[in-house]
Amino acid sequence: MNVEQVKAWLHGYQQRLSEVHELLDELDNRIGDGDHGTNMLRGFQVACAQMTEAATPSEAVHKLAMGLLSTVGGASGPLYATAFLRMSQTWREMEEVSLKDLSDGLNAALAGIQQRGSANVGDKTMVDVWAPSVECMLSDPTEHGLLEASRVARQAALNTRQLVARRGRASYLGDRSVGTCDPGSVSSAILFECLAITLVEGMEAGPWTAQVL
Amino acid sequence: MNVEQVKAWLHGYQQRLSEVHELLDELDNRIGDGDHGTNMLRGFQVACAQMTEAATPSEAVHKLAMGLLSTVGGASGPLYATAFLRMSQTWREMEEVSLKDLSDGLNAALAGIQQRGSANVGDKTMVDVWAPSVECMLSDPTEHGLLEASRVARQAALNTRQLVARRGRASYLGDRSVGTCDPGSVSSAILFECLAITLVEGMEAGPWTAQVL
């Protein structure tokens, strides 16, 4: 993956956010404070514009992270920013990242998310998506593994519906948090999906609608 | 009219208020602040109880007025209190009041209301009811005149519907005050009606409902 592909991935994601931000707000409204889509869209709009000058994958995600850090706020801001900062560190000095490097970067990102937010799998947070998807990529760092990771991410996001939230704002609802998919998990699954779309010919965006979620 | 009849009149009125206070509130809600029925009921409940000891018509309405003065508040409080104070002055020293005395008392009451509130006929206030009814009684101080006064009062209250308010809270609405009967006119018309019921055999209460008003 070269720097242009990294940019394509993230611009693609920004584009997707502009389509689904109301859906993410709606999910967050049910078990949180209704701003996850607005937060993410605001952040990626500004942050993506700051990537323009970046010459390497590492630089691109670093600029993105700094942009997120100064615009998103909320819980998702520091978490996504930390994730991209860790990718940037992993890919330092690389002109291009292999699928193996990509997997390592995503793995480091997951570690960063967990360090910042101390959530575990099953807590109904974005970790529920990142953990199995990264697992997938690590064990099979190929196009096939990436497609699989995207599929797994989607399923994991849907599976958060039946979980009781134990981290983040939704956790205050206790049992009442069951029955709605976690918004950060959905935004994370879409990030993995956009990655697969960028790197794998013929891969298409899945339906993310209120009916499905 | 002896003191017991005065008390019967006002207790009858209190009883009637407990039936129509929500209607009066509703009328006041449309062009005022929705409290005329509540104000009147609160006032007459307390004030009627204070009449018990009264030995003469004058004393009865004096005690009633003092009770109203300490409980009603709002625009209607001082107006009705002034009205009954003037009746009390007119009837001073009388053991019993004739229909002529009654007419004089009501006429003095009207003068008091106009002095306190400086409203004229046509301003969409209780004066629109008092003025023609008192006129009626003065020109024919008999049972027939009283029945006629009650009928005139009712019609005058209904006629306030098409007037633009120029005094009281409804006046702030300007042209928007047209289309609803003035609540103080309705409560006044019912007062005249109760008087006729007390003094004239066979007289019955008319329908005061949202449909009619």
Added chain:
Amino acid sequence: MNILHPNPDRLVTDMLDGFVRSHPGLARLPGTQVIVRSQLDQKVGLVSGGGSGHEPAHAGYVGYGMLDAAVAGQIFTSPTPNEVLNAIRAVDRGLGVLLIIKNYTGDVMNFEMAAELAQDEGIAVEKVIVADDVAVENSTFTIGRRGVAGTVFVHKIAGASAQRGDSLQEVKRIADKVAARVFSMGLALSPCILPTTGKPSFDLPAGEVEIGIGIHGEPGVRRGSIAPLTELVDMLIDRVAAESSLQKSDEVALMINGMGATPLAELGVCAHHAMARLDQIGVKIHKSLLGEYMTSLNMAGFSITVLKLDSELKSLLDETTHAPAWR
């Protein structure tokens, strides 16, 4: 959805007791709905009041440098003459009492009857009638304008005058001057819900606003469609400016007053736009008040008040007060 009051008859007295225990400088005259300063100074007494439902008015303006007593009626109902008389008697220190009355038929009549009763007892009583609501046309055929949020400026400035020891005539002169120079207009985005009936004070279709409202949940003098906030604010400021003949170099005090259910965040945005408009006109803003000063229960909306200052009013406005709701 309103609170369910176990005993609606005690709503006002319970509220007053909650207030008094939260503000050590206030006391309730036993057996009445009158709030007085717990310690009175040797000066002209100031009494205001009106129906309840306008909190923090009027009890919130009782304190050093403002009122000596506030008389609370039932919700949106003028207090009775007896109650006002209780207040006058309690605060008179032999130097007379000024009544600050908002121009509503009920308030005027009840306070005037009380003034007559007090004068009969030998107490010197003067009154000022506040009629700052420029939404209502001023004409000799009507009862004139309503008293709304601008009344708070009369409390403040007359309060400072009385506090420094001015005579009853002088306090009245100053109060009349403020009343003559204060102009307000408001609008509602929703009615209020009356605690007695649980019903809205009027129906307002989505997308419409009531323009030129009073403070008793009444509909406005006209209905408009909802426009961006800047337009609504400009409309209010422009009307107030025209009615008060605001000039380029005038100095004013501004009040952005919430009607009860408008978030302070949105009032802050209103304040920003209102000041921007006054800047355009070239008016100097000496002081700006932001918050809830004269409410209409839980009505959503706001009013804008402009007081034209001169050096006398300015210095009195800037004097210290300890009344809990002035800030």
Added chain:
Amino acid sequence: MNILHPNPDRLVTDMLDGFVRSHPGLARLPGTQVIVRSQLDQKVGLVSGGGSGHEPAHAGYVGYGMLDAAVAGQIFTSPTPNEVLNAIRAVDRGLGVLLIIKNYTGDVMNFEMAAELAQDEGIAVEKVIVADDVAVENSTFTIGRRGVAGTVFVHKIAGASAQRGDSLQEVKRIADKVAARVFSMGLALSPCILPTTGKPSFDLPAGEVEIGIGIHGEPGVRRGSIAPLTELVDMLIDRVAAESSLQKSDEVALMINGMGATPLAELGVCAHHAMARLDQIGVKIHKSLLGEYMTSLNMAGFSITVLKLDSELKSLLDETTHAPAWR
């Protein structure tokens, strides 16, 4: 019905500008959403903040004797680390800075990232995390309780400590002590309407209340049917009393906090009932605050906060402050 904002992106900055021009002691750091005292004293700096929509929090608590800076995020969204860092840099006088953070994942992470960045620059930074909401079960499996209205007491008392010249460690000790002794719980009679979407934050059938709400328009931990106010108040007081192990002879500060759309009249009635219940328990009320301190836009409802005092906290609580929203 909400206000129509011509430019929703500028909602927060317009609001802050409206605030700043209404309060001469406040200034906005140019280009940021940080409100600072216009004159800083040589003392430990105090910074708090969070999402907007809680007004008068947090800008209203900036002033002599309370905060030095408040950082405002977007509506209900934690501010970014950059913004918090701006505030820390602005108020540090070489004596260090205390961050007062409400226990929300977003607030904690963003403030902590800012603290790390500031420490990298050589600024001494400490933090206190407020988690006063007893509606949420406290367990090691969860993130613990939320920070709600009780945070205002931390601002006040830590503010007094810093103002008298205490060291960063001492201010932190006192702030932690307040945080450990403050307990809150609230309920909602209606959701709030989000200005961004114009939609209610949740659906609530008529006749029901959300019990144990936060301050971001979230539904409560459970739903109940509407009961007379006395019962609701008793329920909140009893829960707070149990969680704080209130004893007969304890002395407390009480806060009755409106969520944004509940009339002050009704808050006064709440205060009356709450104090009656505390009287029954035999607790002494040293001070009682009544009004809107930490809101959730235009949500209808209220919260009750009890702070258990000792002589140290009592004297700091009684110290002077000029922050506009403290009264």
